[in-house]
Amino acid sequence: MKLEAMKESVNSFWNSLAEGWQHLRHSAASALTHFKPGSESRVPAPNEVDDIAYLPTRGWALLGGDVFEDEQRVVVKLEVPGMEKQDFDIEIFDGRLVVTGEKHFQRESSEGRWQVVQCAYGSFRREIPLTARVALDTAKATYTNGVLRIELAKLEPGKPRSLNIPVQ
Helix, strand or coil, X not given: CHHHHHHHHHHHHHHHHHHHHHHHHHHHHHHEEECECCCCCCCCCHHHECCCCCCCCCCEEECCEEEEECCCEEEEEEECCCCCHHHEEEEEECCEEEEEEEECCCCCCCCCCECCCCCCCEEEXXXXXXXXXXXXXXXXXXXXXXXXXXXXXXCXXXXXXXXXXXXX
16 A cells, blocks of 8 residues: 555656656747847856856846737737846747847946856847738837737737648
């Protein structure tokens, strides 16, 4: 009895771990974004940081996003905290929404040392494939509480597209 309970606990743990890993791998595949620190990024030099894992040229981060579609519009939301509205450049071409920007490091006003620097800084580019043709002249973008929201009206209103492709 006790051995069976232990096996069940191990299986439950393993299944949970595998499910979490699959979710992380799937989410990271589209959201992992490279940041390129440049002279405008103001990242600390390695001698200003005690974190042994800190490399100012290594800047990968997950930019979580949501894409919503209804009959009239496509709405894209990206989590990009710590930026200003003027730091974004948003374009649409070849059926993709392209968001570029630069996230600047914010220095403290007092003397001190950085113990941990885990956030990514620098310029980045994130591309999101669009599921419908959209009207460029009515596109709107807002940035509130670290979330960039882009609303795009569909050129051909209709239900969200779904395509089932059989495997041969």
